[in-house]
Amino acid sequence: MKNLTSMIDIQKSPNSKLSQTNFDNLVFGQVFSDHMMECDYKDGAWQNPVIKPYGPITLQPSARVFHYGQAVFEGMKAYKDKEDKIWLFRPDQNFERINKSSERLAIPEFPKDYFFNALEELLKLDKDWIKQGFGNSLYIRPFVIASEAGVSASAAKEYKFMIICSPAQAYYSGEVRVKFSEKFSRAADGGVGYAKAAGNYGAQFYPTNLAKEEGFQQIIWTDANSHEYLEEAGTMNIFFRIGDKLVTAPTNDRILDGVTRKSVLTLAEEFNIDTEVRRVSVKEIVEAAEKGELKEMFGSGTATVINPIVGFGYKGKKYELPKMEDSYAKFFKDKLMKIQYNEAEDKFGWRYEVK
Amino acid sequence: MKNLTSMIDIQKSPNSKLSQTNFDNLVFGQVFSDHMMECDYKDGAWQNPVIKPYGPITLQPSARVFHYGQAVFEGMKAYKDKEDKIWLFRPDQNFERINKSSERLAIPEFPKDYFFNALEELLKLDKDWIKQGFGNSLYIRPFVIASEAGVSASAAKEYKFMIICSPAQAYYSGEVRVKFSEKFSRAADGGVGYAKAAGNYGAQFYPTNLAKEEGFQQIIWTDANSHEYLEEAGTMNIFFRIGDKLVTAPTNDRILDGVTRKSVLTLAEEFNIDTEVRRVSVKEIVEAAEKGELKEMFGSGTATVINPIVGFGYKGKKYELPKMEDSYAKFFKDKLMKIQYNEAEDKFGWRYEVK
Known part of the structure; x- marks a missing residue:
C-alpha cells in the first residue's frame, strides 16, 4: 500500500x-x-x-x-x-x-x-x-x-x-446523562441499524431533543420490539460495569459494530477484566443501580473515544452513578489513547503510520 | 389563500x-x-x-x-x-x-x-x-x-x-409482482416509518434489488418483529381484495398515511364496498390465494395513483392473481382520476384549482 x-x-x-x-x-x-x-x-x-x-x-x-x-x-x-x-x-x-x-x-x-x-x-x-x-x-x-x-x-x-x-x-464536554428510550426506536430488525447510514442519524435528533428538554444529553436506544433491552447510543456503543464485570450488548443488524467497542473488548481480555457480551436488560441495569452494584456506564466511539456517563433516566426516575476511583472508563481511555498517540506498545497492530 | x-x-x-x-x-x-x-x-x-x-x-x-x-x-x-x-x-x-x-x-x-x-x-x-x-x-x-x-x-x-x-x-410500466419480505424491514415501532423521511427510501433499495433479481418489482414490507403482517410497499400503500371485501393495514408509526390510500377508503365507503382496515397477515393472504379467494392486490400512491399487482412471492413460492373483469383497482383508478382531472363531481372537496 x-x-x-x-x-x-x-x-x-x-x-x-x-x-x-x-x-x-x-x-x-x-x-x-x-x-x-x-x-x-x-x-x-x-x-x-x-x-x-x-x-x-x-x-x-x-x-x-x-x-x-x-x-x-x-x-x-x-x-x-x-x-x-x-x-x-x-x-x-x-x-x-x-x-x-x-x-x-x-x-x-x-x-x-x-x-x-x-x-x-x-x-x-x-x-x-x-x-x-x-x-x-x-x-x-x-x-x-x-x-x-x-x-x-x-x-x-x-x-x-x-x-x-x-x-x-474532545467531543463531549460536561457531564453526560442518558435516557433509556421507552417509546422511540433507532433501528428495526432487518433494517439498516448496523450501517453508518445517514438516515439513522437524522432519525435520532427529535427524540434526542425531547430527552435534552428533560436534562439528558443522549439516548440509549432500546430494542424496538419490547424496549426492554439496551442497545447503543446512536453515536456510541455502551458499556456497563456491574460490580467488576464489564457488560455490553452484542452487535446485530440493529447495532453498529464500533471500532472502539471491539478495541475495548480486546483490551478487557488482555487485562483479564471479566466481560460479558450479551443482551442487557433495562430491568437488570435499574436493579443494579438501585442496589449500588452499577459502578459505571460509558460510551465508546471514534469521536468520543470513551465517554463516561454519570447518570441515567428511566420512566421518570433519575439515577446517579457513583464516582469511581479505579474507573474502567478512565482505564480504557488511557490505554486506547496511549496506543493511538504512539505512547504505548501496539500489541494488536492497530496503529497505521501515515508517511 | x-x-x-x-x-x-x-x-x-x-x-x-x-x-x-x-x-x-x-x-x-x-x-x-x-x-x-x-x-x-x-x-x-x-x-x-x-x-x-x-x-x-x-x-x-x-x-x-x-x-x-x-x-x-x-x-x-x-x-x-x-x-x-x-x-x-x-x-x-x-x-x-x-x-x-x-x-x-x-x-x-x-x-x-x-x-x-x-x-x-x-x-x-x-x-x-x-x-x-x-x-x-x-x-x-x-x-x-x-x-x-x-x-x-x-x-x-x-x-x-x-x-x-x-x-x-404513468409511474410503473409493465406487470407488477411483489415479494412479501421475510427478512428485511422498512421501519421500526417508534421509528420514522410514518414520515416521508429520505432515509426510509434509501434503506429499501438493496432489498428491492435482491427482490428484482428474483423477478419481483417491489417488496411488500412486513412488520419487523414477526414478519407475519403485511404493511406497505415503500412507495405505495397496499390493498387486498378477498372475495369482494377490500382489506388494508391500518396506519401506525411504521406506515405512511397515504393521501391516495385514504381517498380509496372514502370512495369505498361511498360505493358501499365492504372494507376492513385491520392487520393483514401473510398467512391469510397466502391461504386466500391458494383457495382462489384473493381476487386482487393493488398499490396506491401519488406517483402511481392505483397500481394493480398481478402476483406475489413468499418463501420461494410464486402466486399469480386472477384477471378480474370488474376490477376494484380499475374502479378506484377511474374514480380518482375523474376527480383529479375535473371530469367528475368533487363530492369531498378534494380538488384545488390553481388560478
Missing part, C-alpha cells in the same frame, strides 16, 4: 486557513482543513480521484441524496505523536465498514487503494492541522452520497465519495 | 426547455420544468422565498443532509382538465404531512402561506409543462434538506425548502 504511486490528482490550495484557526477553542465538526478528497462513480466505475482545496459542491436539486437518503459515512481520527509522526487507528476497520454500509444502501463498493491512498495524501498535505497532545486529533469524515439527478425511487447510478477533515479536541 | 399578494420573489427563466422535451417518452423524475422554488431557514425563520430558473444548488460538503439524512419530502401532482384549468388533489394533506414528517426529523415547520403561494406561482409559471390527458401530470416534489455546514450529530439550524416539478406519464 505504502509504495503505490499516487493515483490521485492533487490540486494544492493556494492559501491555508491554518493561521485563522483557533485550535484552543474548536467546536466539533465546524472547521475544516485546507483540502478534501473527491471521487465520482460514473459509468459503472469509481473514477477521477482528486484532492483539492476544501470548498462547496454543486448538485442538481433532484440528486437522490436529497430525496432518498442514499448516503453512508465513516468517522476516523489522525493523531500526531511527540515526534510529529502521524497515526491512524485501525483504518482497515473503517474501510471495511464503509463498504458494508454501502452494500446495505445499494451503493457500489469503494476501492481499497483509492481509500488508503487518499487518506495518506490528504493527511500529508494537511499535516499541520494535526496537533500534538492527548485529545487533539484531526477528525476524518469519509462519506458517500448518491449524486445522480432524478427522483425515481431506486438506487442511483452516480455517486460521490469524499473525505473532509476537521481538527478536533 | 387565493388573494394573497405574492410574497415570493419571482425570477423568470430567460428560455424554456419545453421545446426540447419529448412528452411522449418521459422517464419518471428525469426531466424538470423551467422553474423551481427555494426558501431558506436561517436565524430561526423561513425567509427569502424565491422562484427561479431550475438549476443546481451549492452546499458545503459538511452540510448535514449529506451525513445525517435530515431530509423529508412530499409527492404531489398537478392535472390539467379539458379547459386547460389546473388542479391539485388534496394539497392540504401534503402540506400537513410534510410538517408532520419534519417534526419527526427535527426540522422546523414550513409556513402554510409560503407553501400554497409557492405552488400556485410555480404552477402558473410552468403551466405549459402540464399536459392534458389521463395519466399526464406534472409531478411536484416539495422537499426540505438540512443545509447547515458542520458534522456534529445534532439537528441543523439551517435548512433549504425547495419545490421542483417533473412532467410525468
